[in-house]
Structures are given as C-alpha cells and as structure tokens.
Amino acid sequence: MSTSLKQIRLAAGFPGVNNTTVWSDPAAGSQIAFDSFRHVAQTAERGKLDFFFLAEGLRLREHAGKIHDLDIVGRPDTFTVLAALAAVTEHIGLAGTINSTFNEPYEVARQFASLDWLSGGRAAWNVVTSWDAFTGENFRRGGFLPQDQRYERARTFLRTASELWDSWHGDEIVADKETGQFLSTPAPGGFTHEDAHFDINGRFNVPRSPQGRPVILQAGESDEGRDFAATAADVIFSRYSQYDQARAFYADVKNRLPKFGRTRDQLLILPAAGFVLGDTDAEAEEAAREIRLAQVSPATAIRFLEQLWNTDLSGHDPDGPLPAFDPVVSEIGGLVAKGNAGARQLAKSPVALANQWRAKAEAENLTTRELIIEVTGRQSFIGSPATVAAEINRFVQDDASDGFIIGSHLVPGGLDPFVDKVVPLLQERGVFRTEYEGTTLRENLGLAPLGAVTATPVAW
C-alpha cells in the first residue's frame, strides 16, 4: 500500500465585499486600511500558507438604484495593495484578480512583471473574464465585449502577455568591476502581436522576472472556462466546496488536461472554503448558527429574495413564508441586482427555483429568512480543529481538491484561529509544510519550472 500523502495547498482569501462578512462583530475592522491587508497576509505567512488572494470588482454593485451595503467599503486597486504587501512579507505568494476584458496586455504584463520583481518571485494572476455591460460602462467609452468573445479575448490576452514576458533574453547585467565595461546584459527582444483583439509591437520594458511569468489562476465554471484553465492555468479557484460536487468538478477538469498535452499535477484545484471552529463540534455548530444569522440579517434576506423575485419586496415579512406569487420574469435589468453574477445565476430559471425554495421551506418549516440562510450556503468546515483538519485532509486525499482558498467572516482577525489551531494539526499529519520549500510561489506550489524561453512558450 502506498503511504505517500498528497500535500495540501492553502491560500488566504482576503474577506472582501460579500454578504458573508460580518460587520456587526465588535472585532470587525476596516476592509480598506492597510493594517487589515497586512494582518491577513502576515497571519497567512505565519501559517506557511501558499498565497494571499485578492478578488476584484470593477464596479460597485447596486440593487434597485441603491449601492449594496457592503460595496460602500470600496475596492482598492489590486496592484497597489499587493505591492505594499510585498514589502511586509517574505515568503507568501501574492495573487491578484485582474480582468482580461477591460485591460490591455502591455500594461498588465508590466504590472505583474514588476510585482514579481518587487516580491522576489511571488506574483500570481487570477485571470477573470467578467464582461457585463454594466461593468463595461466604466471602461472603453461604455463599450463591452459580447459574452461569446470573452474567453477568446482572455486566451489571446494571456498569450500576448506571455510573449511580452518571454521577450527578454539573457542573464542579469554583469559588469567588469575595474573597467566598468558590461560583460553581459539582458536583451529586450522586440515583440509583434496582431490578432482580432490586439495589434501591438515594440519592446517590453521590464526584464524577465524571477518566476518568468506569474503563477496563473483561473476562476470560471463554464465549459469554455474549464477548457481555458486546462490549457493555460496553474491553479483553478472554484466554488465547489461540497464533497460530491467538488469531486465531480475535480475529475472533470483533471480529465481535460491530457487533451492539451498537460499532466494532472500541472493544474491545482482550490475551492473557496469558509470555516467555523469551536472547542467541540457542538460548540462550532452553535457558533456557525450565530454567524449565519449575523450574515443574513432580515434586510439581507429581503434583498436576496428580491433578486430572484425581480420585484420590490420591501414590505415582505422576513419571518413569514416565501411570497405565494411567482417571480417576475424579464430580461436582466429591472430590479435584478446589476453587476451581480449571483443574480444572473438566479435569473436563469426563476420560477423553477422559486418552486424549489417553496418546497424546501414547506418541508422544513422555514421562514423566508431561515430559507435564505440555508440556500446562501453555510461554511464548508464546521467543527473542532481536529474535525476541520480531518475534513480538509479527506477532501484532498480523496481528490475532491488539492487544497482550499480559505475565507473567514471577519476582517482582519478571522484567519487567526485557523492558522493557530488547524494548521498545526495538518502539519502533525505530515500533509502541510512546516517551512516554505522554495523562494518563488511556483516552487512552493510544487509546480514544474517553466524552463527556458522557447519561441512558443506554452501549449496554447
């Protein structure tokens, strides 16, 4: 019997703008002050986590003409935050979500190459493709990209950025100390790229960085999104943290790799996961219940309901049953929360989903608020530290994931108990590092080196 255990990959997602962050807790702090970012990143590094992760939203979400409560904390610029964190951390990877629809390759390639230099090889890019017209209004004269072109643009965007990163050849500058003459210098190569999305040529202005290119993450679930990840990504950030769904997603994506000439260990799958700890499993369950109540206030429950019903429900009683009438079916717009992917998912078949919700509420005798608490997802791991460590390990050893991007409901101290209580148990089991193995993020994630620059750098 093989005794080799898979090593778990763990990242810390900064608890951003979402309905799972609890502001009412006395320990809740700023979501935008540097101290909060620093605390989470340094805590994650203390726990030897692989990387710190920032999601991104390019437009404040709104609903019925009002900005979502949580969005008013704002969304500071990803590169600025990660560059500042590079200065106060030494080992942990720094992953930023950057959109391929509303940016340009030269600029993004330069920003990631700079971050990789500043951090000594710790940069990672989560390539997302959000395309909606609502976000697009902030960019490019209000123009946006049709949905069916977003992955085509993402693919060519990443290919173009790689051409820029790979355009430098040669070693570091070596000079003769006596004469001052250069013995060797890196050579910025020229680049020319022309396709339906980009028509650029020139010279890239940042030398090849320690990792060569950032570690590439992808977050998207469509068939096209999965293929994109299978061809070009090192890591997938997924939503699937329930065991059966996670295993199915894992198998699906890993089975796509051979088609693109890649092996199973070249793509890591890390679902988002929340946790609640207690001294005993029962205490943790009780704490989780309290947290869910704080996460879904009566007002939040009504806002959520309005997204599916697509009509004003401000007079609806959150402690009563679900509305007896069916949702209003219309094109995206109206009261559906603008710019909210969740709302788009909800809007796909609203009447069918409303029927499911009613059936569940009736069967389990749930009020509107209780139902919303159930359907908006509970934390993935609830229990004593021993229970949570065992569950995380089970997921990974059973090929339901390669690890997790851990989120918490509290900024900035929410990750601390995970690092203090769960990480040591994983280390005791021999499934999580006790020291960083390498200097770059790519090395720490156990990903194969990129190798020398070739004319066609990657398979796609």
Ligand SMILES: Cc1cc2nc3c(=O)[nH]c(=O)nc-3n(C[C@H](O)[C@H](O)[C@H](O)COP(=O)(O)O)c2cc1C
């Ligand atoms: C787990 C997960 C996290 C995501 N995070 C972001 C994000 O931070 N910012 C963003 O603009 N889009 C984000 N997305 C949206 C995806 O990039 C993509 O636009 C969306 O999922 C639609 O692509 P799909 O049809 O392939 O799923 C995320 C998606 C997933 C599944």
